[in-house]
Structures are given as structure tokens and as C-alpha cells.
Amino acid sequence: MEAIAARPDPAAAREPPPAAPGPAAWVRRNLFSSVPSALATLLVGAALVRVLPAAVRWLFTGAVWAPDYEACRRLEYHAACWGFVAEKHRLVLFGRYPFAEQWRPLVATLLVVAALAASAHPRSWRRWLAPAWAVVLAAFFLLVRGGALGLTYVDPGLWGGLPLTVLLTLVGVSASIPIGIVLALGRRSRLPVARGAASLYIEMVRGVPLITVLFVASFVFPLLLPQGLRLDPLARIALAITLFQAAYMAEVVRGGLQALPKGQLEAAASLGLSWWQAQRRVVLPQALVLVIPSFVNSLLSTFMDTSLVTVVSMYDLTGALRLALGDPQWRNFFIEGYLFVGAVYFACCLAMSRYSHWLEKRLGRWARRPEASAA
Amino acid sequence: MKAPLLSWSTRSGRARLYQAALLAAIALAAALLWRNTRQNLTARQIRTGFGFLGQPAGFDIGEGLVRYGPTDTYLLAFAAGIANTLRVAVAGIVLATVLGTLVGLGRLSRNALVRWLCTGYVELLRNVPLIIQLFAWYLVATEILPEASSPIALAPHVYLSKGGLQFPHPVWARGWAWALAAVPPGLAAAWVLARWARARRERTGRGPRLAWPAALLAVAFPVAGWLAGGAPHALELPEVTRFNVSGGVSLTPEFLALLVGLCTFTAAFIAEIVRSGVLAVPHGQTEAAAALGLTPRQATRLVLLPQALRVIVPPLTSQFLNLTKNSSLAVAIGYPDLVSIANTAINQNGQALECIVVIMSVYLAINLVTALGMGWYNRRVALVEG
């Protein structure tokens, strides 16, 4: 009896062992929890201790910040020459756009960034958002192209740098959305012809690299147009990027359409809505909202893909950097140039991917709420 | 009364009407474009047809598995381009998978430093466009490495310079041919042995697994063949000549830059895939495996890995395809892959349409083969719902 009474009560909840607070315990847990881990910490720590101070010295403390070629030359590569960036940043950021008019693409880009920031929060997703974006795009074109309102006309062959990247991204994504929706609906259609045509297009375009599509745009589009008609090179590239992105957009929308519960379509049918009405009023609004984070990822991948237009001799941000590095004096400071452009891309892309994560979490909460309230 | 085939009133009639209209629209658009193309081609007096494939191309291809000279045909040039593309794609896929798995597991490590380092690597490389990374790697290779006439010797007879990486390779002899011929029988024998051992264990419940003996058998056959062929051990060594290092296997800086750039870029994406695959397996599985008495190694091999692979394989397939497609960026740094050679061909003979058709068909074919292969593997690891 005493033995049974002495046994600890199995049903009573026991306290978990205390997780030791404080930095010392954190270090023990995360850096020295086992012998391999301790070894790794020592190795990586030693490497960092050697590399980091030298890197900071090279990047910041010893570097030359003024656009002084002589000072840079004297450095003999022992420190960074940010003077290259100071000297050439306008060429890199704006390409061959006329020097005196470069405020125009700058204002246009800032306008787009402001519009992006304003439409970031789901609270601003109202009916006026799409017309507002159309106005922003029109203002962008007007500012960069000129020819009206007292602004001098600038030939599209001279547009370049970051504004060109932004332009190609925006036009590519916004024009590929409707085409992608049509293709996704076609791919899920009951009609074999529609399904076959849409699937063929999507698989063919997704199977080839973007460079091939850009080559098609440069070499084949002029052959396809009737004699006497010709398309501006920039328009050709924008069209190529649009058609390419449309296939990927179609897959994104198709994912959304598949995630929608079948009950929605059945409910719409039971209400007497035709197929088109059901798609327009019930299916697409829900499906598109579901895939908004994937839209943002498409925006991100289009932004990165526009860097390929340098292969077909358009001077976007990457192409303009190569143009700047063509200067014989500053050729040798290519590391600083690539760090600068890499940092610009990194900042923009990191912001977009973080935003996409935040949006996913937020929309996840939002999508769950109707179920909870129904219950 | 039976409704007519194309009627507006019945559902199927409407469906047929829509499809007929769609077909007609597509056919009309295709006919218009074809007519425009023909008109433009005749007006510009550009030749059409694939006859140019049999003509000498007149240009040289600097590197590759296929020996190509200026008197060889366009067809051989394209074949050399395809070989170069596959060469960088296969090497890239293997290396990227290895690196990506390591980095992905590193992101899950208990050690905070390793975790941060791997996270930093993934975030950095995923958010900078690939073409910038390739240009940067290429400039590092051509500006920072020493001149080809005075290379760094990484090891005896292994040289690294602006001219690329050169290392010795065995001189082809009968012994090597026999070793190569003995590889399939060796693998077959190893497989037979492993199957027999496994069948015996399943039947009687006893007996060793014979994994190591089977592996030894697979190696022993080629070694025996090599010995039987006279044990050739002559190596072709790279030598530093007046301008360059010549001899041995030569990997140009273009190939190296492309390979390193593609590997590091794709590894960042593969790391994410591996990480999400491992995280997708519920922790309860590990605990259940421990409760069953499996050692950690057995638990990983028999419980975690199969379930993780199920989640990993589909996105991994698309990353492999992306790597193959991204290898077309070789045209920017001067590596003669398929797109680069087709570009040169278009400029030499003006037949853009035919060359682009060739490029697209090759990529679609590679796509199809890879998708089929990975699809077979996916079905093997997929969940068989009971």
C-alpha cells in the first residue's frame, strides 16, 4: 500500500523544465549545444573575425567617396572607389536620357513608387484603385515621353536605366493580367478546343527561356507585321515580356481557380447565373483575391527578368551599368558598379518579397474570418 | 425532333458554336501572319527553308565536347551548341542540388551562426537578377585571375588563370575502354546481389544487407577491366606555353563563370525547397520513429526522407528546368551554348525564323524529357493513398 501511495500521481500535470533565460543560456543553446555545433561556431567565428573588419575597411573606412579619379587610382584597389558611383550614377540610373531632362523620369518613378506604397494595404483596395493606376501609368508615359504640356519629346530609344526597368515591369504585369485570366479560364474550360489552345500556348511559352522570346521579338515580329507597318523596338520588347508573363500569370490564376471550393460554382448555377456571369461575379473576384501574393511574386520575377533586355541592346539598369563601365578611365572599378546596381535590385526585390509574405499572412487571416463568423 | 448540330438553343450546340468560332479565329490569325511573313521574306529576299543546315558555317566554336571547325556544317554547329548547353545544365543541376541541400539543411541548423549565414546566402542570391551575378562572376574571372601565361598552380599540373581551369586527363587507351565497357555489367551484378540479399531477408528474416559488398562489386568490374587492358596510367598534362596553358581538360572562364553563377543562384532556391520539405514533415513522425526504437539514422532514412521527398520533388523539377533555361544567358558572357550559336547563325545567314524554331524545339524537347523523368520519379515517391 505504501509503495502504491508513494508513486507519483501520473495524472497530475508536471511543470516543464525551465528554459533558462538570459544571453548566456541563449549562447549555450544556439552556439555550443553539441560538439559539432561548437566546432562550427569556432570555424565560422574565426572566418568572420578575419573577413569582416577587412570588408568594412574596404567598403567604408578606407573608401573614396568623391568623384576623384586620381584619388581612386592611388587606392590601388585596397579600398572601394565609390567615386565611380558618384561620377556615373546618373548614367547608370537614367541611361542615355538627355541630361537636362532627367528630372522627368525621376519624378515619374517616384510617382509609381508612391502609388505602389498607397495600394499596398488591403484597406485601399477599392473600386477606384484600377482607374487610379491607369492615371498613374498615363502620367508616367506623359512625363517620360514628353511631346505635350510643354515637355520636349524624347525618343523611346533614349529611355533607359531604372525608369525603363519600372516601365517594362509595369506594362508587362498589367498587360499580362487580362491575357493570363483568359488563358486560365480557357485551360479549365470544358471545350476541348479552348483547353487545347490555351494549354498549348502556356506549355510552349513556359518551356522556352525568356531570351528566346526576346529574340523572337527582335527578329520575328517585324516579319509578322504587314508590309508598311512597323513597331517601335521598345514596344516589341514590351509585347514580348507581356506574352511571356501571360503564360506564368495564367498558371497563377489557374491555381486560384482550383483552390476555390466547387460549391461556389454550384451555388451560382443554382441562382440561375450563366457561365460568364458566374465567372465575372462569383468565381474571379474570389479566385483573384486568393492569389494576390502570387501576383506580387510575379511582379518580383518580372522585375528581375527585365534585366535580360540588355542582351537585346536596351539600356535598362544593367545595360546602363555596362555602358558606364565602357569608359576607359573607370573600367577597373567594376566591383563598385556591380555592388551599387546589385544593392538597388536587392533593396527593391527584398521589399517586394517581404511585402508578399506580410500580405499572405494578412490575407490568410482575412480569408479565415468568414468561416469563423458563419460558424 | 433532333436538334441540329450547331444550334444556339442547346448547351452542346452552343459549345460547338463557340469552338468553331475559336478555331476559325485562330486559323484566320495564323493565315494572316503567315501571309505577312511570306510577303516580308520575299520582299527582303531572305532565303527560307532548312537547306542551310547542310552548308558550311564558316565560324569557329571555341570550346565544347564536339570538335568543331569552320568547314563544318550549321547542323554540326547546332549539335555542338546543344552539347554545350547540356554540359553546363547537367553539371549545374548536380552541383546546385548538392549545394542547395547543404544550405537548406544549414538553415535548419541548431547553430545560430550557421543558420544566419545560410539565411543571408539565400536572401542575397534570390533577390539579385541572375544576369548581374553572371556578369560579376565573369568579370571576377577575367580581371582578377592572373594572365594565362603565368597561371596559379592549385595543385601539381592543375592551373587556374584567365584562360580557365586546366587539369590533367588520362590518355585514351584500351584499358579505359574496357573499364568503361565493364561499368554496366558491374552495376547489373551489384543490383542482382542486392536484390537477392533483400529477397532472402524478407523470406527468412535473417542475413546481412550486403550493401557494401554490392558497391564493391560495382567498382570491381571496371577496375578489373582497366587491369585487363594493361593498366594504362598515362596522363595528358597541361603545360604552360608562351601564351596559354595547353593540354589537359580545359574549362574556359566563360564555362566556369556560367556554372558557378547558375549553381549558386539555383542552390538558393533549392535550399528553400529542401527547407520547406523538411519542415513539412510533422514532428510527430520523428517522435513516433523514436518510439518504435529506430536509430536517428534509420528514422531519417526510412521515415523522414521519403515524406520530405514527396514535397520536395515537384518544385525541384521546376528548378531543374529553370536552370536549363537560365543557361541560355550564356549568350551574354560569350559561352557558345545553343542560343549563342543560333544568334551567330542568324547574323551570318539572315534566316531568323528557322534558327529560332530550332532553339525553341530543342528547349521544349529538353523540357519534356526532364518533366517525364522527374514525373516518373515523383510517382515512385508519391503517397499511395490506400
Added chain:
Amino acid sequence: MALTRRTTVSLALALAACAFPATALAGKTLDAVKQRGEVVCGVNTSAPGFSATDSQGRWKGLDVDVCRAVAAAVLGSAEKVKFVPLNSQQRFAALQAGEIDILSRNTTWTLTRDASLGIVFTGIDYFDGQGFMVPRKLKVESARKLGGATVCVQAGTTSEKNVADYFLANGIKYKSVVFDTAEAIQSAFFSGRCQAYTTDMSDLAGARTKTSKPEDYVILPEVISKEPLGPSVRRGDDEWFAIVKWTLYAMIEAEEDGITQANADQQKAESKDPGVQRLLGGGEDTGKLLGLDKDWAYRIAKQVGNYGESFEANLGPKTPLGLPRGANRLWSKGGLLYAPPVR
């Protein structure tokens, strides 16, 4: 009705389509040029001496002067030219597609290009040849000593084919590295990736001016091919072909007759030589036969100058390129420049 997303996106697209320049009508080139009011000239992105921008952004060079001469002849002013820089991939496609009226981009005249690309060459404005450039520190005196070297060459050019032929014929082993743009190839050569750079001699001289230490590079003496450079136009428009052809011949003829930019007015007013008067519009109206007015050649001489002046200003000994006239002298001085009679 509120605008749906699709409608607004389509509207934005329509607005976007309007933003790009209106499509141009190709057709008879002379009419199109007169209607447009300017000649669209395809030039090199940067070929010092032939077509390059100076620090103020003005285009200068021998090829540029040919285009300006055409503009002076057709439209009355040498300034009515729009220059479109093209790399070697885009050049023929741009001409075929009608984006440019003349391709004046130091392009070699070959049979394949004349016969199968839908273009036709109007003449030769520079007789060139292909050569090699090597760093001086390699101490190479002759192209025959380049065995085992790595040679940089540009894709899609005659240089690529010629260097392959040359080394094959001489039994020299070499490695080639092929790049698609001139910037890439020059960057690779000057960084030391390859030991030799091969292209037209004039191109080598121009590339050398783009380094900070031109004296570190030497151009080898061997000339391994004939490279006649000249402007080209689209096939099928004989009228425009004749105009561009005779513009170049007018510049050569002007040098032969001793007409310069400085003395054009004086020669037109005072010269007793019937040949000079015919050229400058005093005698028979040769312009009418070409579809131009009678002062076409006078304007060329006055606004652009004769061939010799253009050569001296762009390629001559006083310029960084410092090229000798060589084969580009008049036939009467031992060179190859020979203009048929302008009558």
C-alpha cells in the same frame, strides 16, 4: 457604371499604345524621307573615326559624314539626320525592317550580304583589311607567331570567318573566344582574357583609343583579308540606291576637282572648269536625273566637305586614330578611290 479592373487595364493599355511613336510607312524611300523631313541613318554605337558621339553628344565620323551628305543633297541641310546606333546583330534587321534608310556602319561588302540579306551596297567609302592587335608586352612581331594564343573575335562578322580561314591556311593552332557585342569583346581583350583581338584595322585603331594607355598595344603588320567598307540600302528601291551611290561619288569627285568646304562658293561662282561647274550645279542639271535639284552636289561640298577633308578630320594623322590614307587615296595619286564621271 463603375469601371471594372479589366476595362481600366484595357484603357491603360490603349493609352500606352498611343504613347509609342506612330508606326511609319515604308515604301518608296525618297518620298518617305522628304515627307518625314529627315534621313534616318543607322550607325555604330561607338566606332571612333567612323561614327561616335563626342562629349557634347554630336555624332562625328566618316560614315556620319556620308549620311549628312545624303541629307544635304536630298533635304537641303546636313543637319536633318537622325542617327540610330546599332550593334552588329541589329544592323541588317533594322535596314530590312525599314527602321533606317541607310546603313552607314563600317560594314564590309561581301557577296552573301549583297545577295541574300535583302540589302545592296552602294559603294566603298573605306578600303580596309583585317588585322590583329596584341599587347606590346607579349613581344609578338607577326601574326604567324600567334600559335596557341587565344583570339577574341566578334560574332556574326566577316572577321570571324576570316580568322578561321587564315589560321587554317597557315596551319596555326589557336583558341577563339566569341562575343556578341563590341563592348564585351573590348572589355575581354583589355582585361587580358585573350592575347589577340582581330577585326578591321580601322576598328583596331579606334578600339585602342578607348584605353587609358594606347601605347601598350601594337597592331601587327599582317593584313589577312580585304574589308571594303561602305554604306548600304534596302534592295528594290533603285532611286534611293542611285542617290546614295552618287552622293559618295560626288564627295570623291569634289576632292578630285579640288573643291573644298572653304572654296565651294568661290569655285561655283568663278571656276572656268566645265567639270567643276557641272558638279556644283552650274552646267547640266544632274540632280533632276536623280530626283533632286541641281545644287545637290554643291550643298554636299559646302556643308560636309569633300572626301579628303572628311578623312583628315576623322581618321587622319592629326586625329587619335592616326591612320594613313593608304589605299584610300584618289586613283590619280595611287589609291583606289575612283568616281565615275558625274555627268
